[in-house]
Amino acid sequence: MAFSVIDAQERHLPALEALEQRCFSIPWTEEQLRSWMPDERHVFLVAEENGEMLGYVGMLHVLDEGYISNVATAPEHRRMGVARALLAELLERAKHLELAFVTLEVRASNEAAIALYSGFGFQPVGRRKNYYSAPTEDALLMTVYLK
Numbered sequence: 001m002a003f004s005v006i007d008a009q010e011r012h013l014p015a016l017e018a019l020e021q022r023c024f025s026i027p028w029t030e031e032q033l034r035s036w037m038p039d040e041r042h043v044f045l046v047a048e049e050n051g052e053m054l055g056y057v058g059m060l061h062v063l064d065e066g067y068i069s070n071v072a073t074a075p076e077h078r079r080m081g082v083a084r085a086l087l088a089e090l091l092e093r094a095k096h097l098e099l100a101f102v103t104l105e106v107r108a109s110n111e112a113a114i115a116l117y118s119g120f121g122f123q124p125v126g127r128r129k130n131y132y133s134a135p136t137e138d139a140l141l142m143t144v145y146l147k
């Protein structure tokens, strides 16, 4: 698949909002997505092919800490390496930003995402009881140390 990984731009917002609605039970609104657009505190990457957005990943960074907000790939483009390419570029950016670690929360039953993160060296570091709603579920905390 010949997609590119690039910084998210304003023009991606409608497709990002549509993808959120397809992938999550409590999707982010366009306003929430807008607040994660690339700036001095946010890395927001999209995978794009011929103008079609296939997936995205977002990260907030404060001091030397990175926090991944969301990763999603459109259902019809899964298992083609889209999320892997997005995370690989995100972790390159994190190293460039000299972050000490990158961390995230994931639904404890989300085997696909847990396998994806484990492949990049993220390790389980904790659990937040009943963190998610719709449906209620624990969050697994996973962290990768970069230094």
Ligand SMILES: CC(C)(COP(=O)(O)OP(=O)(O)OC[C@H]1O[C@@H](n2cnc3c(N)ncnc32)[C@H](O)[C@@H]1OP(=O)(O)O)[C@@H](O)C(=O)NCCC(=O)NCCS
Pocket (backbone or CB within 6 Å): 023, 055, 070, 071, 072, 073, 074, 077, 078, 079, 080, 081, 082, 083, 084, 085, 105, 106, 107, 110, 111, 112, 113, 115, 116, 117, 119
């Ligand atoms: C999790 C998700 C982002 C993976 O996206 P993807 O583009 O299909 O992932 P990739 O094709 O890059 O897969 C990379 C690796 O992740 C793991 N993986 C991905 N999907 C998997 C699945 N359904 N089951 C098991 N492992 C999986 C595999 O190790 C895979 O490598 P492989 O295909 O060589 O075996 C996608 O399933 C998704 O959007 N899910 C809904 C949203 C979501 O749950 N996001 C995470 C929120 S924390």
